[in-house]
Amino acid sequence: MTAPLDNDLLAEILMTAWEYGFHLQTVTTEMQRHLDALIAEGLIADAGGHLYGGAGDEARARKRYAELRGVRSCARCHCADDWACDGGCWWAAPDLCSRCVQETA
Numbered sequence: 001m002t003a004p005l006d007n008d009l010l011a012e013i014l015m016t017a018w019e020y021g022f023h024l025q026t027v028t029t030e031m032q033r034h035l036d037a038l039i040a041e042g043l044i045a046d047a048g049g050h051l052y053g054g055a056g057d058e059a060r061a062r063k064r065y066a067e068l069r070g071v072r073s074c075a076r077c078h079c080a081d082d083w084a085c086d087g088g089c090w091w092a093a094p095d096l097c098s099r100c101v102q103e104t105a
């Protein structure tokens with residue numbers, strides 16, 4: 001059982017870790033448990049308290065982000081409004097971003 005707020009925060013950490021790297025300061029036991037789960041799933045990596053993406057699959061991380069936030073994500077690459085493809089993209093179809101439409105065309 002997790003509160004919606006926790007999911008939002010977790011989603012934020014997940015995205016920040018991938019986009020910028022995230023330095024952990026104080027985390028609650030509850031949050032640490034969530035982070036450990038993300039690390040165990042290979043969605044983020046932990047280098048002595050510095051969280052980052054890179055090691056895992058970004059599409060998978062984005063999919064989780066969209067699930068946590070409850071926002072729509074691209075059916076193919078799982079980018080979302082807040083976490084677009086590198087170089088930017090837009091919705092070319094209800095469930096496909098401009099990048100993926102180009103690649104499948």
Ligand SMILES: [Zn+2]
Pocket residue numbers: 074075076077078079096097098099100
């Ligand atoms: Zn896409």
Ligand SMILES: [Zn+2]
Pocket residue numbers: 074077079080084085088089090097098099100
């Ligand atoms: Zn995209």
